[in-house]
Amino acid sequence: MILPNPTEALTLNPLLNAITEDVMGFLNEIQLNYPQAISLASGRPDENYFNIEEFPEYFGIYVDWLATSSGQEPEKIRKSLGQYNRAKGIINDLVVRYLAKDEQIEVAPEDTLITVGTQEAMVITITTLCNRENDVILIEDPAYVGITHLSIIAGYQVEPVPVDGNGISLLKLEEKILACQARGKNVKLVYVIPDYQNPTGNAMPLENRHRLLELADTYGFLILEDNAYGEFAYQADTPLTLKALDNNKRVIYLRSLSKTLYPSLRLGVLVANQQVEHGGQLVALSDLLAKTKGYITVNTPSITQAVFGGILVKNNFSLKKINEPKIAAIKAKRDQLLASFNEYLTGENNAWAKGISWNIPQGGFFITIFVPFAVTKEEVIICAEQHGLIFTPMSFFYLHEGGKQQIRLAFSNVSEEEINTAVYRLAEYFKTKLHLTQ
């Protein structure tokens, strides 16, 4: 018998081809190829604030807390922490106290799921709610590629809505909804990052938040609010999250803990307090989300949940104090970035740079730079090789085309000194580039 060639026989999900740009793969490769270059490509949190050697202590605090509050033997609790557990999570009662205290979000433990990062929360939400035939997911553009690429390979209809300095354009959103309706499509979810958006660094003003919630009421969509950077506000009196303002239960809220605590815990909180009709009954959406989660990861590791539980207990259900020094540090980095921009890209000595500008983020890890030339993948390689700096073209974050003359810089996991050197190198690159293109 002649065996077919296994290689030839293997075909793939054709939707994988729809993801044209392997953004993460490309950036990882560049960093491996140019290890000496300063990277402002990745929005990783500052490792100086990592203390994972404290995890066993937090784990113990959680076990003690549970023993005291439940009356169970610590040994029995430890056994249960080795076993399968609830799909919704095991620390939901602690997490809702944190949400209430730090974010003014008042929900019941049963309205929450502890997920393997917010990425899993997106998978769960979309899988549970969306109908591939008729539903459209609107995504701010540019956006975190995790939501767009997931939706595409999983076969959902996604459409972009442009963002401006105030977050998602509400005008364009309404136009897009009407256009979808005219085509017989239903806008089910609108994905936004209102706080210090990845990739632009912009935030949504309070009045836009209220207006977006009104639009959700008017057009019957749900808002998928992704909050990873909200704590990292450079000044007080920032607007509340959409979820905290959500009187009509229009928001499904994703609270990432990767930036404020540790990415390696892979923990996110999914808040969904909606009710929904299913099988002729009114049921909690969170129950259906938990059912779906059972088919994605069964449950979130109890070990990492217990560590987070211990952190919450030890800090009286607030992360504000833990995050104070982190916020001060990231603000100092933003300030350094702007100071370096001023030094190397403004003023009489730098008249050549007059076509270059940037936004001034009020929080978060990212800044947008606008340049008078096209920023391609090749430009990333040139800048890394010739100037020792790695950045991300903004075009990587667009669903189709866009942001061709923009750069995203991530300044979270570099020192102020590195930032200054990086901006100097960036200016050198710009000079060469503008000379070449003039």
Add this chain to the structure above:
Amino acid sequence: MILPNPTEALTLNPLLNAITEDVMGFLNEIQLNYPQAISLASGRPDENYFNIEEFPEYFGIYVDWLATSSGQEPEKIRKSLGQYNRAKGIINDLVVRYLAKDEQIEVAPEDTLITVGTQEAMVITITTLCNRENDVILIEDPAYVGITHLSIIAGYQVEPVPVDGNGISLLKLEEKILACQARGKNVKLVYVIPDYQNPTGNAMPLENRHRLLELADTYGFLILEDNAYGEFAYQADTPLTLKALDNNKRVIYLRSLSKTLYPSLRLGVLVANQQVEHGGQLVALSDLLAKTKGYITVNTPSITQAVFGGILVKNNFSLKKINEPKIAAIKAKRDQLLASFNEYLTGENNAWAKGISWNIPQGGFFITIFVPFAVTKEEVIICAEQHGLIFTPMSFFYLHEGGKQQIRLAFSNVSEEEINTAVYRLAEYFKTKLHLTQ
């Protein structure tokens, strides 16, 4: 403005309705409602062998091992273990040594992914490989519902292939493949649990394994081999896994660590050493699976991976010694089960039970009982309420209909004494039931 009622506006993925039976929900509810009943419903591993207080030690062993083998400072390693990490995993080099040593599976670290349990591995595999339009996933029937329900809600075409005492029926499999081809469909994946299948407890003989691999060559499908129970063999000289026999790279292998170590670690190993054409190039399937994983959970928690890494280092890359007492214990439980069956369901005194029979599992956590009446959900409630015993109707594990006169008992997380009591109660229930139905 009159706001639409948010509840009325919310619609769901219509495929959720295709899952008729919420098996897990129902069983959980029964256990909550009848806390005094002995439960033989759930295939949880025996908690007597849990020692999660050792996790910090294993974590430390992993850090030391990595420091010694890589020359990195332990402090730097700890920082990196707080950060995002590789989508494929961080302990793949240790895991392939374990696969080679314990399972005679020889693959490169790059051919493996460390996943959030094998459930996530299924999501990743199906999402990467399958085309909703043309591809069919064949699933042994009855089967672990995690694969069937996932496939259904994610919109894939699944079809059942009956199992018998030797695992998946190879005759029916071939018939089904030909029937699919005749309808213009492509059988992409065939999901099997060759070792001590959940739910039946049966194993696939060696010659069937070879024949299944031949069929994969002949018809160009991939085998998705799920191995959670393979170590729990009651005697030596059991057949190798399909993956260990896989000369033509036809098998994608899922190695669960939930039964042999801890469910709460949520760790699985996905082995895929196939090459595939993508974007005009021949690429490693594992690279594409890793890309998909980036959109499901980004990466598996480094913390739990490090604990498993430490367990492997400490045990010289073999789990055999750790699992020896666990295997002896589960074998003793199987023996007790059979002894109790003999006592309460066979012999002259129990002539009433002549219509009742069972298979004799040679490994694993499950046994099948055949009874001369229909085992419905209502029967589960009756037996729990009146006889203090919870079991699972085999029909719960069928894709459509089947197994109506069968029961699955899981005997992994109960003591031998409880097993004896449970079988006594089961016999009492059968007596009542047979009297009622005569």
